[in-house]
Amino acid sequence: MDLFAVISDVHGNLEALDAVLADIDLKAAQAPGGKRSVLFLGDAVGYGPNPNECVATIKKNALQGVAGNHDWAVLGLTSTSYFNPHAQEAIRWTDGVLSAENRAALEGLPLVNRVEEAGLFLVHGSPYEPEKWHYLLDFSQAKVNFEHFRERVCLIGHSHLPFVMERSPLGEITAYKEGAELDRAGCRYIINAGSVGQPRDGDPRACYLLLTGAGAEFVRVPYDIGTTQHKMRAAGLPPPLIERLQKGL
Numbered sequence: 001m002d003l004f005a006v007i008s009d010v011h012g013n014l015e016a017l018d019a020v021l022a023d024i025d026l027k028a029a030q031a032p033g034g035k036r037s038v039l040f041l042g043d044a045v046g047y048g049p050n051p052n053e054c055v056a057t058i059k060k061n062a063l064q065g066v067a068g069n070h071d072w073a074v075l076g077l078t079s080t081s082y083f084n085p086h087a088q089e090a091i092r093w094t095d096g097v098l099s100a101e102n103r104a105a106l107e108g109l110p111l112v113n114r115v116e117e118a119g120l121f122l123v124h125g126s127p128y129e130p131e132k133w134h135y136l137l138d139f140s141q142a143k144v145n146f147e148h149f150r151e152r153v154c155l156i157g158h159s160h161l162p163f164v165m166e167r168s169p170l171g172e173i174t175a176y177k178e179g180a181e182l183d184r185a186g187c188r189y190i191i192n193a194g195s196v197g198q199p200r201d202g203d204p205r206a207c208y209l210l211l212t213g214a215g216a217e218f219v220r221v222p223y224d225i226g227t228t229q230h231k232m233r234a235a236g237l238p239p240p241l242i243e244r245l246q247k248g249l
């Protein structure tokens with residue numbers, strides 16, 4: 001059985017990324033015979049202390065990906081005026097350490113992407129005006145966005161909050177926080193994969209999304225938060241960004 005592992009919002013957190021990729025390998029080994037594909041939904045960099053390692057690791061492991069607003073910010077492709085001061089400082093720090101090779105890798109990421117054979121649409125923020133980095137959080141925003149992709153499933157990141165939204169053929173929308181089966185007749189889905197490197201739903205463990213024949217499952221993986229925080233302190237990154245990792249907020 002084919003298996004898609006969806007990772008998003010890594011934000012330069014290598015300990016979280018490595019823990020997630022190891023868990024994906026474990027899950028793939030438990031489901032032999034299938035193909036394991038990793039999809040990346042943007043924000044490889046920003047906030048965390050290992051942007052170069054994270055970009056290189058994502059490039060090596062992901063079948064397909066898209067760019068996030070922090071990736072575009074470090075490339076100078078989007079304004080950081082709406083970023084909070086700590087996020088702006090982290091972008092400036094990242095800009096100073098990112099290699100030319102990894103910058104080129106980020107430049108190679110499109111704004112939207114598709115896995116045609118699996119009926120998947122990929123975007124960081126929202127299918128509607130992806131370059132404006134809208135948040136997609138509630139039913140009215142979902143309603144608009146279901147009109148802006150044609151695939152059965154749209155995968156997003158950006159808010160760092162995992163959820164599944166299901167649209168019935170009659171247009172009714174239902175939200176699931178703990179994952180969901182994706183097999184209801186005529187239904188379409190928008191799924192937020194959560195965040196690998198900076199979860200914000202109160203659970204500090206790294207989060208990724210597993211898509212299998214059984215549906216969508218959010219997987220939480222513990223990682224060595226102390227090591228990431230130690231590296232952030234050594235790099236002089238803003239203390240609030242360091243503290244929030246252990247709270248998952």
Ligand code: ZN
Nearest residue numbers: 009043158160
């Ligand atoms: Zn993000």
